[in-house]
Amino acid sequence: MAGERHRRHCGGGDVDRRRDPAVGVKTLVRKPPADERRLDVLGRMPRLRRVVMSRSFQPVSMLLLLAPFALAIVAGLLGTSAGNRNFGIVFVWIVWWAVLMVLMVPGFGRIWCTICPIPAPGEWIQRRGIIGGGGKLRTLGLRWPRRLRNMWIQNVGFLILALFSMIILTRPTVSAGVILGLAGVAVSMSLLFENRVFCKYVCPIGGFIGLYSMAAPIELRVRDTQVCVDHRSKDCITGNERGYGCPWMVYPGKLDRNLDCGFCTECLKTCTMDNVVINLRRPGADLAKPGGGKQIDEAYKALIMLACSIIYPAVLFGPWATVRGWASVESLWGWAIYATAFLSATLLFVPGVFWLTVFAAQRRSATGVTIRQAYREYAHSLIPLGLAAWMAFSVGFALTNGSYALAAVSDPLGWGWNLFGTSETGWTPYLSGTAPAIQAAILVGGLLFSIRTTLRVGFRHDPSGTTATRAAVPVVAFLLASTLALLWLYLG
């Protein structure tokens, strides 16, 4: 009983052990390093635990979000072509995007994947129901090819969306088509493959959410890995009457990064050993882990996202109207120039400069780490800065254009309705004078977080620390140059 209480309070960690009555008021147990401290959220919040453990938690959340997304599709197809008056554009690319990038991902990691309605219809078809638990999945049962079990499809998908982003962001029909297309692919893949193959290997949004969720201060893990090893039935994989086997095809006993977990909470329900917990932790605890970034695709994801976070504000908010015209496919030649420059920057230039950076770092250190391994691991240091860059971008866009939401919610199709009396609300930019300062603060915070990650990687490569700081200098210079470029775009 005392052990159970201890687990609830401590989430399996040693953070409060000194105060635990089961152990004693004062013991000789040392406080663990900050990176290893955990706080069991659901243990501390029993009401929230009841909600999360309920079988209806995820389906109801998805259903609640399915309604506005369905309206966004209808508005996109049938509503006004004026993007800033159309619910589809305003809801998805201003409201949803800002909430996702400014609140959800940095604060709650993969919480969006918990409630995302896009794969919901496919999942319900697989399960032959919306709420019921633990049955057999109905699919053709195809196996996802081994060589595609990585992030490359997500990388390519994101780049395609990014290349056409000016059109997607401004044309309601195109925007609706993209959402419908993603939902269609998700449903099709649910019919062919078991579980969330679409979310794990294909969804271009899930790819970067997973990457950036590693910087979040929340995680789903097991309390004690030995309990999982000793537990023969492995209900978290096979499922039981309380829930399904992990839809993300992860064995929770070996889960050590947010990237691999879709936060669907099925394992919380199926675990008969009460061994799965949701922890609060130090932000970025997944970054700089040994073996992190097992494949080069993950490093490329971080590089692509950082490159796009610099290109986007330059193209969308910069004074270069010609480039904006190219990006919005006003002429095929213009778009070809833009696409060539965009792909060269994201796939060649930025990764190439980063390779030179890591090469320089390796030359300055005396470790046995290969350049390939160093490249993959130092790429994790780009994650906090990349996330900060997207936050800065999204904050600026939302503050400037957020007021369109008031009119769009009252008149979602732009047909002259006035459901909530706000359809005549004019455009009002919020905090227009202070937004750059907010963006600068976010970027500098991201830089510091990234430098900390770089140093952790360096000191792990060289535990003696004699050359770690010297090795970190080129990577820090890369991060600083990226930050200064972003500061110039927003403030210069």
Added chain:
Amino acid sequence: MQTSKRPVIARRSVLLLLVLAALLVPVPAFHAPQTHRISIDASQFEYSPGRLTVNRGDTLQVTLTASDVVHGFFLDGYEIDARVEPGISQQFTVSADRSGKFNYRCSVSCGPLHPFMIGELVVGPNEPLWRASAIAVIAAAAMLIGAGTRRSA
């Protein structure tokens, strides 16, 4: 084994002082105030010119025209909002008393790319940019130096 916290506190104090210096040291303006007569043309989906550079203390007498449809002109930070129709120009004055970059953007829905119809007014010396850059450089250097000395201690 207890290590002294004094060096850490001293390092953090120095860093804090440097950041405060970057935030508070005034950037002098060496230019005498001038009055600029500027014509800005708004068309789908750009302003011409797209970037203006003046010095703090200058005055801008702006003549705004629209060459295709109705456009707006909202200057971030200065909260100036004007509306212009084709063939009817608008005049207004901006006292550039705050340094930094301020976007001007269309405030009247004018087509698909309307939210991205943006220009820039840079009022120099651009203190916010220099201060933010200085803080970034100081903080990066401090973290590197701090990590190096901590390990070598």
